[in-house]
Amino acid sequence: MPETKHQQKVGSRLIVWLGLMIAVVLGYFIYTGIHGRVEAEANLQHATETAAVEDVNVVCPKAAAPIDEVVLPGATQPFVNSPIYARTNGYLVKWFYDIGAKVKQGDLLAVIDTPELDKQLEQARADLASAESNLALSKTTAERWQGLVKTRSVSQQSTDQAMDNLNATQATVDSYAANVRRLEDLVSFEKVYAPFDGVITVRNADTGWLISAGVGSPGKELFQVAQTSTLRIFVAVPEVYSRAARIGSVATLTLDEFPSQTFHGRIARTSESIDMASRTLNTEIDVDNPAGQLLPGAYVHVHLGLPTQTRSLTIPANTLLFRSEGLRVGVIRDGRAQLIPITIGVDYGATVQVTSGLTPADQVIVNPSDSLISGAPVRVTASATGPTQ
Numbered sequence: 001m002p003e004t005k006h007q008q009k010v011g012s013r014l015i016v017w018l019g020l021m022i023a024v025v026l027g028y029f030i031y032t033g034i035h036g037r038v039e040a041e042a043n044l045q046h047a048t049e050t051a052a053v054e055d056v057n058v059v060c061p062k063a064a065a066p067i068d069e070v071v072l073p074g075a076t077q078p079f080v081n082s083p084i085y086a087r088t089n090g091y092l093v094k095w096f097y098d099i100g101a102k103v104k105q106g107d108l109l110a111v112i113d114t115p116e117l118d119k120q121l122e123q124a125r126a127d128l129a130s131a132e133s134n135l136a137l138s139k140t141t142a143e144r145w146q147g148l149v150k151t152r153s154v155s156q157q158s159t160d161q162a163m164d165n166l167n168a169t170q171a172t173v174d175s176y177a178a179n180v181r182r183l184e185d186l187v188s189f190e191k192v193y194a195p196f197d198g199v200i201t202v203r204n205a206d207t208g209w210l211i212s213a214g215v216g217s218p219g220k221e222l223f224q225v226a227q228t229s230t231l232r233i234f235v236a237v238p239e240v241y242s243r244a245a246r247i248g249s250v251a252t253l254t255l256d257e258f259p260s261q262t263f264h265g266r267i268a269r270t271s272e273s274i275d276m277a278s279r280t281l282n283t284e285i286d287v288d289n290p291a292g293q294l295l296p297g298a299y300v301h302v303h304l305g306l307p308t309q310t311r312s313l314t315i316p317a318n319t320l321l322f323r324s325e326g327l328r329v330g331v332i333r334d335g336r337a338q339l340i341p342i343t344i345g346v347d348y349g350a351t352v353q354v355t356s357g358l359t360p361a362d363q364v365i366v367n368p369s370d371s372l373i374s375g376a377p378v379r380v381t382a383s384a385t386g387p388t389q
Contacts, residue, residue: 054372055381058332058363061313061354070241070346074233074253074302076287076294078226080196085221086211087189090114097223099203103194109223110192112211117190121183128176131169138162138169189213198227201296231287231294233265235302236280240345240355244304245270245283252303253287255294263287263294312345313354319364320352321372329358330365330372332380337365339374 090112097109142162202224205211211222233253237245245267253263265287274281285302287294321328321339328339342357358364363380365372 053377053379054337054369056330056332056337056368056378057366058380059316059319059366061315061358061360061362061364063360064312064314064353069303069305070237070244072235072237072302072304072346074235074285074300076231076233076296076298076300078198078201078228078296079230079232079286080198080227081201081296082195082198082225083202083221084109084192084195084223084225086112086192086213088112088114088117088186088211089213090117090190090211092205092207092209092211092222094207095203095205095222097200097203099200101200103198103200103225105194105196107194108191109194109200110205112190112192114187114190117183117186121180121187124176124180124183128173128180131173131176135166135169135173138166142166192222194225196225196227197229198225199292200224201226226296228292228294228296229288229290231289231296232268233285233287233300233302235283235285235304236275236278237270237283237304238345239274239279239281240343241304241306242274242281244306245281249305251285253285254301254303255298257298313358313360314348314351315354315358315364316366317347317350317352318367321368321370330368331358332363332365332378335377335379337368337372337374337376337378339372 093111093113095110097103097107103109142159142165144162146159146163200223202221204220205222235245247267247269249267251265251267253265255261255263265285268284268286270284271282315329319329321330323339326341327344329342330337331340332338340357340362343355345353345355347353365378
């Protein structure tokens with residue numbers, strides 16, 4: 001009996017110890033699983049945060065020499081360029097001047113044959129003559145009736161009818177006369193004259209061609225006459241250099257076909273308004289060209305002197321970000337990207353001139369992504385030297 005109790009106690013202790021061991025083992029596995037999961041989540045979060053940091057290349061802006069003038073592209077245009085259209089329908093009988101010919105105001109350029117219009121004019125003149133004959137008869141009758149009514153030989157009613165007939169006949173004569181003048185004007189357009197002194201730059205018709213009147217006709221203009229003794233040059237001056245576009249100031253012009261020669265023009269007028277889309281001031285420069293040395297349509301470099309020297313920087317064009325709020329570049333500050341507004345002076349193609357917004361010490365992000373926002377963490381992987389102009 002005592003042994004049985006002892007065995008029971010031993011068995012109870014074994015069961016307790018066995019339960020404790022199982023609990024310890026289960027606790028260990030549970031702890032290990034939770035710890036592994038927490039560590040995996042921490043590693044995942046760290047990897048996510050690391051992947052969220054964008055790798056970027058940067059470049060430092062390069063200081064450019066102080067600018068005392070700005071060079072802008074332009075193209076020469078005739079001071080007056082007029083297309084010459086026909087004002088009457090017919091066949092081209094003859095033309096007298098070809099392209100390149102210099103003409104004076106009033107020179108006969110071409111003659112158009114309009115037989116239908118000539119016949120209409122003859123008919124209108126005949127109708128006018130008939131109406132004038134009727135007017136003379138109506139006038140005589142009215143004067144006679146006015147004399148007879150005084151002696152009561154005719155009634156007042158008959159006299160009034162005679163006067164009304166005279167007025168109606170006079171109106172008919174006026175109408176026919178206006179029609180004759182209209183047709184005479186159209187017939188006068190059979191001859192095409194030069195409207196001003198200039199050069200024929202285009203001839204679009206030849207002898208025997210059917211000519212249609214008006215701008216809206218399917219045919220083109222007969223000629224184009226350009227006045228080239230004075231040329232216009234329109235230049236889009238960036239807003240930052242708009243002070244250089246002073247009316248009356250002199251502009252220097254250079255052309256590739258005259259490498260050792262300069263020409264001079266004068267700023268005649270500006271639009272007095274900055275274009276909202278391009279942020280430029282439309283400026284017209286007039287150039288005297290009495291010898292015709294400069295040709296219309298030539299590409300020119302326009303040099304405008306600045307009132308004060310301007311210091312600027314140059315950066316690659318692939319650093320620019322075009323956003324709805326305006327032009328931006330990404331700059332790294334304290335390990336994060338900041339979108340900075342800048343002002344562009346001159347676009348050189350591969351590089352651009354920056355007149356405000358940056359310093360030479362700034363690190364500008366090259367090829368920034370469209371999703372880049374201010375405050376986003378970035379990591380510099382490469383740094384390049386400043387751009388060359």
